[in-house]
Amino acid sequence: MATTPASTERHTSREVQDLKRLRRVAMTSFMGTAMEWYDYFIYGLFAALVFDELFFPSFDPAVGTVLSLLTFGIGFVARPVGAIIFGHLGDRIGRKKTLIVTLLVIGLSTGIIGLLPTFDAIGFAAPILLTTLRFIQGLSLGGEWSGAVLLAVEHAPAKQRAFYGAMPQYGSPAGTLLSSGIVTLVTLLPDDQLLAWGWRIPFLLSFVFLAIALYMRLRVEESPVFTDVVQVQRAEQQKVTKLPLIEVFRHAGGRVLIVVVTVLFASGGFFLMTTYAVNFGTGELGMEPWKLLVATMVGAVLEAIGIYVGARLGDRIGAWKTVALGGAAAAVLVIPIAFMLGSGIEVLVIAGVAIGIGALGIPYGPLGTMLSELFSARYRYSGVAVSYNIGGLIGGFVPSIAAAFALAVGSAVVVIPVLLGIIMGLCVIGALIAGRVLSRQEETIAA
Secondary structure (H helix, E strand, C coil): CCCCHHHHHHHHHHHHHHHHHHHHHHHHHHHHHHHHHHHHHHHHHHHHHCHHHHHCCCCCHHHHHHHHHHHHHHHHHHHHHHHHHHHHHHHHCCHHHHHHHHHHHHHHHHHHHCCCCCHHHHCCHHHHHHHHHHHHHHHHHHHHHHHHHHHHHHHCCHHHHHHHHCHHHHHHHHHHHHHHHHHHHHHCCCHHHHHHHHCHHHHHHHHHHHHHHHHHHCCCCCCHHHHHHHHHHHHCCCCCCCCHHHHHHHHHHHHHHHHHHHHHHHHHHHHHHHHHHHHHHHHCCCCCHHHHHHHHHHHHHHHHHHHHHHHHHHHHHCHHHHHHHHHHHHHHHHHHHHHHHHHCCHHHHHHHHHHHHHCCHHHHCCHHHHHHHHCCHHHHHHHHHHHHHHHHHHHHCHHHHHHHHHHHHCCCCCHHHHHHHHHHHHHHHHHHHHHHHHCCCCCCCCC
């Protein structure tokens, strides 16, 4: 049958509309996670820089720093809880509606932190309120990244899943650049002004970013894979699973463990090279905060490049292979990073921190696609969210573990390379095991 000009035009028009929808999904996945990570990063940076003075001034400075970093870790305790809640919603009511809720929760909780009175004003109620809001932040992030990844991957064509599935990952370097840039400007203020009001500005800006990201997210369509699952269940009169999480552990419990081991670098490795490295540089080496923040911004650019390379490579050789190769490359880079940090020379320290952050980009790019492939569509949101955030829970305490480790051994120089090497080794092991599992299954992304 010959193709008529009219049918060709309709086909072309449909392709254009599909591409526009896909780009809209990619953009909103990026913007939403960029805002989420911005909110998370500014907390981590201020936890390392000033929260010990603002919310824990009655303690010894070293102890106050550890406590401040522990409040940072509290957000990661909340992440698995949020993963259960939002994973359930994502598998029952849809990806889009759930992601709107996660965006509202973290945007509002972060903005309110900027309005909090400090310890000098209300005493111990201040750190309690701070920790509570940090916990709420963690609840939201427990469902945000996984939902954004699924929305992008499930909309994407088969040969470009790693490319589009990496869009939420770009939110990490974008959030780092934005938060580090704003915090750098704020820390240029005199110390008394920074402690009095300057630290509040980055948190209050979250209200503005929330409005923009929410507008974008309201304009996207639901995942076609989720829609297909719902239609199949209705057509075949299947009983909808009341608790998708039960299905996850019943059918894919081993895969949860694989993911936990693999994804530890995404949070633990990253916050080791940002939150703890900033504290190390300012506290141990006496460097000015803005210099370490510049290092994190350079690292964010390198990470974004790595994510792009990893995503493209993921579509060519496979997501799990790229995660394994990227993890191995990062593990090798631990050696020069150790020498740079140990030198005490500011330029080399800045370069070491930047390279450490950038090295995480290649395995991070195709990570979401690999995770999506591991779980069935009917409980995919719960599976990805819970397993990813259990890893996030462990990784969130890496900065405080690193601080305690440094106190125990009496030297902070060895902490970063040792912990980063262990974390990246686990990434390689997890990805290789995931590859063996995926080679034995037929279903990947489709319902």
